[in-house]
Amino acid sequence: MSFLSVRNVSKYYGPVAAVDSFGLDVEKGEFISLLGPSGCGKTTTLQMVAGLVRPSAGTIMMGERDITHLPPPQRELGVVFQSYALFPHMTVAENVSFGLEMRKVAKAERDRRVKDILALVHLLALADRYPREMSGGQRQRVAIARALVINPPVLLLDEPLSNLDAQLREEMQFELRRIQQVVGITTIMVTHDQSEALSISDRVVVMEQGRITQVDTPYELYERPRNPFISSFVGKSNFLAATAEHHAGGATISIGNTGITFQANDRPKGKHVSVFIRPEKLRLTAPSEGQIEGTVTSRYFMGNQWLVSAKTPAGTLSVAVQNFGAPPPPIGEKVGLVWRNDDCRVLAAGAAE
Amino acid sequence: MSASVSAARPRMVVPSLLSAPATLFFIGLVLLPLALTVILSFNSYDYTAGIQSDLTVSNYLTVLQDEYYYSTFWRTLRLALITTVIAVVIGVPEAYILSNMRKPWRSIFLLVIIGPLLVSVVVRTFGWSMLLGKNGFVNGALAAVGIEPVQLLYTETAIVIGLAHIMLPFMVIPVWTVLQKLDPTVEAAALTLGASRFTALRRIVFPQAALGILSGSLIVFALSASSFAIPGLLGGRRLKMAATLVYDEFLIELNWPLGATIAIIVLLANLVIMLAYNRLIEQQAKRKLG
Amino acid sequence: MQRNGPVALIFHSLVVAFMLAPMVVVCLVAFTPENTLTMPWNSLSLRWFEAVFEHADFMASFWNSVRLALLSATISTFLAVPAALAITRYEFRGRDALNALFLSPLIIPHLVLGVAFLRLFSLMGATGSFAWLVATHAIVVSPYTLRLILASLTSMDRNAENAARTLGAGEWTVFCRITMPLLLPGISGGWLLAFINSFDELTMSIFVTSPSTVTLPVRMYMYASESIDPMMAAVSALMIAVATVTMIVLDRMFGLDRLLVGKG
Known part of the structure; x- marks a missing residue:
């Protein structure tokens, strides 16, 4: 029994299949990247796992539990959005604490957990800042902290690094992997950047036009691409x-x-x-x-x-x-x-x- | 990818519930009274018996044939058009000058130009009646340099001056908005390519601002043609425009059907202008896309 | 960025003078000690301001206008928030028509609306009712609240709401904790614009008010078209002062250019 299992999930917009029979088993603690050009359905797939988009067909299982039709609040997954989607009217600490409030965690414990997670992402000093007063990289860390503080079983990342400049992006890649390994959290990341996918994932899922074309470790993917598209898209x-x-x-x-x-x-x-x-x-x-x-x-x-x-x-x-x-x-x-x-x-x- | 959880709910129920109060309110207080007014404009009026419940086009014929009415319409159109031209001639260069200003001045003077929108039209018109009156300040200034006093108040000139003052912000706003979106380096590029300042304005800036000018012109024309306070206070009892005419018919002559007819004609003229404007905008958008 | 030349600056000064002239004159004349509309060259006096505050009709109209503007702006907000949510958040049949209906008071001349309301109320036997006057003002100012709320809804990052959902917030919590706080600037800006527009509305109101519900602009119009004495200037000066304060407040809170100019 795998930890997270996406079975034959499809999403149709009218007659158009944005995602076509997507199937993937994810093991606990794995870091999976969904890689593909824009419009390949990778973000839609992530949103279906997050519960933000309803699949037209297929099932999504968390262990023994069918979560296909659960609304997002009951999935309890951690999601980091491409735009970070920080609450602009709340401070960093308030942003991070929001999910804990929703879980009715007591104030003292909330403060402790917010503090711990902000320490993990090196943002403790900026807890009282507002998002608009922070740099892109810092906002990114807030978004990750906010998603992680609720101890979700799975972390979903939608193009988390695409809004950062090149140098910061490379730095954050390794930072992301470090945090993921410290927490030991199962992670699915959507990206169109092959080097990002290769450098930090355990396995890479390549998608083309709504379909999976190859699932492999970064090394295998690079050395044995299954078709010419993959060989030229990856490297x-x-x-x-x-x-x-x-x-x-x-x-x-x-x-x-x-x-x-x-x-x-x-x-x-x-x-x-x-x-x-x-x-x-x-x-x-x-x-x-x-x-x-x-x-x-x-x-x-x-x-x-x-x-x-x-x-x-x-x-x-x-x-x-x-x-x-x-x-x-x-x-x-x-x-x-x-x-x-x-x-x-x-x-x-x-x-x- | 914009689909959301809420889309999962029945599609029509939620939006219908959300918009129901406003929809009922607007149907009852916009569509219904307008329909009643249209009907009223087809009723005839008897000075002793009041409004009849028959249906006739005689009111429309009266408005089109009686010299008093059609000359008032003609004046309304003429003054609105003159006002529009003046608003373009003053408003467009002013918007350009504003957009060229440096940081604090730009917003300060934008406030000076559009801030008067927050002051009641009655107050501003009253100010003009003091300025333009027989013993007003304009004539005072003329007398000081030895020119005979002129009759300004209760003339068409006074109405146009008042209208231009009220309408200027409505011209500056759309043009300024368009100019804000223009890339200033484009004008600079024209200059580096050897265009004179004037040529750059005429060939580069002006065509890009054309849509803003057009939209400002239509707003100014529509508002001028239906304005009430300015002809009321600056035109006196004699110089009527469409709005003051309607007021007279309703509240002095008590010939409501005729007043309703004039109001409906004003409304139709407005709708035609707005539809034409929407068509233009759509065409513009198509040209940009294709 | 180009600089303005001397010709441009002279032109600009003339335009500014033109825009300010009537208001400056009104404010100066308001301080005259004379019985006629003259400049207070020799001495200043507050007698006409005192006259305003002692003039029962003007004060009644002023409070009437304030109540009217408060009520109609608030009602229009309560109508506009759910309507704006429906329009921006849902795809449904008739959405465009509904949007056009809600914004129609901007296109329909106030003159026509006034006539139409007068006809409706005379058939209903409701002429002179303050409650119905409030309703007409709510209609006229609704487009202002609706436009600002629509603008803040469309510019809002919907992923902030999605993020709250993934963190366990239910729909009601999302609305109260995320949507409403983010909408608040749009709502309050729209409310203030609605208030001002209701407070200043003349053309429609002149058809719908009765002697007991006369608003301040209608009272001033009547007064100015019959007699001219410096008390009118004093009232006008007071209104300019109120408008200036409102303008500064609006500008500080939202940026007046953004509020009046909108999103283009």
Whole structure:
């Protein structure tokens, strides 16, 4: 019996399915990210779990309890909204204490718990401020504290970091994970930022057009994306057109225009396939030493690495070169490209790019 | 994603209950009396027997054929139009000047311009009657520089001055609102591209403010055409406008059906203006979208 | 940001003078010791202010207007809050028509409303009733309260309410603890605007008031169109003073530009 179980939940707006047969089992203490482009139904899914949107079909179970039709106050879940939705007419302490008041917690205990939770999010000194007197990051912490203070079984986060600037966002990512682990709370976060999802989740649920397309650990998701959309949405990718000859042990893959063939364990359907490989799995060598030869067409300096594009018979490939101190070959220079065939994923051709 | 828990309840019941008191109130006290007035305008009137319960268009014919009535309508339209033009000529540049002011001055002078809205029309009109009267301050000032005193009070000029004063805020407000939303760097960009200040105003600022000017003009025209206190106090007993005419018919002549007819014509004219305005706004919105 | 040139500033000064002139003159003349409308060049006197306070009709009309404005602004608020909630929070048939109906007193000239009320009350035999006068004023000022409440409802972050629900608050608690406090500025601003508009209303009231329910603007209009003496200036000066105080209060609390200019 899993802790939170979302079974076949759908939401229709008229004939349009915003969420289509969403199914997911969440274990206690897990940190799950719902990842997808805007309009993929991830926020609607979260709102259905929170009870703010009624599912058109399906059930949501908390352990043995069916909560599908419970109104939000009785679900007792912690929700952090994208806009934070702080009560503008209440101080930080009053905001945080609101949920406890609703639970008729005695004043003394309320004060103690508010204090504890504000200490956890490092906001104790600002307890008497109003939301408008705080920075974005501080408001974010208030929203988290307000959701956590009621000891909810599950914490729901709707794009919690999207209103913060880049540097603060990275800082808050780890802060969020720290708080989640200190409290040990089961968490579902909605995000469209793949790096955010990869860095702090236990598992990532990728959604496209209302449907789940892959559920995996961040590492598996990155290394074995199930379709071209995911491989390009999560991280950067190179795609090479190839043909597959299927046989008993797997398939022999021939990359177009190159004469390169290799054995693949993946078994994509059909004869025409895409070979995809991450830029950081490619290396540059002398022209004669590579599996394939190419000419440098652009190079961008990213700080910790260079992103080099090379034109090859198989198409233009991006190569991530670690910044070891020496710049990579300049534009126009001939280079060789090397990779391990094991690092290639073979996917059914079609929707690639 | 805007659906909420409350949507779970029966769809019609809650909003109906919430809006029921206001709806009943407005049906009983807006729609019903208006309907009664429309009916009244088709009743005939007898100076000895009072209001008859027949149905006739004779009141409308009287208003359209009798010189006294149609000349009053004509004056009403003419003065409202002149007032509108004056309000545009003064109000639009003033709104622009206000929007160019620096921080404390801008809000202070905006208050000076729109604050008079909070002062009763009667008070402001009374002020003008003192200024424009035979021994008033305008004539006093003219006499001081050796000009013959002129008859201002109880002339159309006096009515237009009074109307312009009352209406100016209604022109400044919509234009100022539009100007506030404009990106000031756009005008600056026009200047860096070599446009003169005047060209930038004419080609960049003015077209963007056009909708505000239009909406201000319609409000000013509609309010001027139905204004009561100003022609009443500054036009004297002789110079009537539509509203004072209705007042006379109702409370002096006691010919209610004829008064109702004039009122209905004023209402129809107003509705036509407002509908035309809504159409314009919709077209504008469509053009912006597509 | 462009600066205003000298021509613009001269123009602006003239406009400001034009806007203030009648009110300044009224306030000055109110202090005249003479029996005619003259400037108090030589000496100031409060005799006309005293005359106002001793004038029973004016005082009766003043209190009448105050009561009328208090009642009608309050009634319009009680009508407007639920109506605004229905309009902003629910999708239902006839919503647009209802919205148009509630805002219609802004489009229908007060002259026409006055005539229509007079007709209705004469058929009902209710002419001269103070209660019905209150009802007519509630109608006329409702659009002001409704507009401000609608504006604060639409600009309110509905997730604040959702957040309260997820924290365990029931619908009634959400309304009392979250919705109402957030609506309060809109409600009080709308109430004040309604109060002022009722207090200043002339054109409609002149048709509906009877000798016993004459409001202050109607009384002043009657007085000004018959006789002109400095007492009228004194009353006007008092009203300007009240309006100025209200303006400052409104400006401090809400920002007058926001209140009068609205959301565009």
